[in-house]
Amino acid sequence: MTTPNAAPPPAAGLRLPPVLLPVADDLARLEACLRDGEGIEFDLLRQLLDWVFSSGGKRIRPAMVFGAARLGRADPEAVTRLAAAIETLHTATLVHDDLVDGAMIRRGMPTLNTRWSAGATVLAGDWLFARAARFAADTGHIRVMQIFARMLGTLTDGELRQMFGRQGIPTREAYAYRIYAKTASLFEAATEAAGVLMGAGPDDIDALAAFGRQAGMAFQIVDDILDFTSTEARLGKPVGSDLRGGTVTLPALIYLDGHPEAAGWWANGSAPDADRVEGVIEAIRGDADVLAAARDAARARLAAALDALRTLPAGAARDDLEHIARFAVERDT
């Protein structure tokens, strides 16, 4: 069995977009926390942490935690632990997802399951789940832990539904639930729990939860658009992977609404042949109306997020958080 150490990934470091500069110090503390090997006696696990966190990632979820926490006064150590819990949990789900999907590449790097056996990858993901739970418990707030556990339930429920329902074309409601469960539930937990840590009142915590949820929906819709419109170099994986893998996302839903003949290929219960799928991927990439409609859907979610946010006190911290949410939608990578 090859250990991660046998082929160390390049240390990508953090390339912070300007919008994240207000939380740059927080994110630097987070990096140290994510890879902190204290108390880990087993070398392989320290290597695992380096491996799974070295590809960087956008750290958008922790940025939401830190940005939200700046709206009030919270213990910085507890906030860092919350951010670490959110990002570590996100990483744990990626490790298991890549295994389940047989993905070979993520963020331009080989996935863990290309290096480790399936069994070891299962256990590595479990260990990361445990580490995330530990970070969440370290905040010292039972309510944070309850938010975390509820979200974990939603996330895993969504994964199972996607696996058992992958065939065919989902309804818009099923699509919305899928991206809520997969992505927005984590954003929601991030901002809601930040509200708990700052001792916000119930209305403010609800507003922060709604802000995170809607921003997360927007973020995932943009991800689903970029899967068609971006380049393999930027995505770190082939363009059109979602549809090719049988997952029908919003751009495809919009396209298939206007192309019943193509919709029929999916609707009959078996996946269409590869050539047809490639043809639809190309058609969506070239259909400006479809892509614009999908972008509009993301912007509507962003607007809902900002409406919720604007019930909170105005100021520089709120402006910074708004910019982070806008960035999640306007990004091109």
Next chain:
Amino acid sequence: MTTPNAAPPPAAGLRLPPVLLPVADDLARLEACLRDGEGIEFDLLRQLLDWVFSSGGKRIRPAMVFGAARLGRADPEAVTRLAAAIETLHTATLVHDDLVDGAMIRRGMPTLNTRWSAGATVLAGDWLFARAARFAADTGHIRVMQIFARMLGTLTDGELRQMFGRQGIPTREAYAYRIYAKTASLFEAATEAAGVLMGAGPDDIDALAAFGRQAGMAFQIVDDILDFTSTEARLGKPVGSDLRGGTVTLPALIYLDGHPEAAGWWANGSAPDADRVEGVIEAIRGDADVLAAARDAARARLAAALDALRTLPAGAARDDLEHIARFAVERDT
């Protein structure tokens, strides 16, 4: 993909040994909680709960929770949630273990991974982990959650060590750590967290943790002995599975101490051939001295558990808990 529903397991029901009668009502409430489908909209997940909990199991871990909680006054609802967290987590680890080990049979029933794809089994285990975390958070005590998260870290660390270190003969210390991580850490968390729920003082909580830890060590040593001495019908899997699968447990360690020529087959780094392994399994089964020495090791752990327990106030509840611990060692199944 076959759903569990396609081949429902027999509802085994609970066959309580007399020693568990003092906590029979608690265990009945637990069963309802473990399979409670409230809030689960996805049919498949309700079926999953029925599937994984229908084979019964000994419920020894929840019995330790309930038995310990009777030493003081704790909210029964919180205690039930703690017991459900412990048993659900135990079940989640079995689901992933069976997948990792390629096990086909557990407790005489087909494992989940024989019915579901590997990917679905990974996600089902994750969903059970999430459910366990939810139960633990539902106790409303952050310290319970911290105990739970710490134990989850130990458990997954132990699984990874076992996977990467499976070749060869472990030292006694490595064996002790393995069974602590795999089993005793869960027993320890069960009784320690029960102490937290009853508002026990620090010394009593420490004593309860030590009691659970030592009883868990004894329980696993007995499991390791029964893997050699029991029958396939009682084990629900073939006799000698551990050694055949490359896991060298205490009876084998004791045997190999006295048989250097056989020890050499493992010590050279590659597993011995199947015939030699079968020969050693038969030799251990027939070696009364080896089995007695292993039993003595289990009894020494039990004695340490009872020493810790006896620092707590005497009474019927303590006697009942002592009987549960004795049962964990004296059982023959």
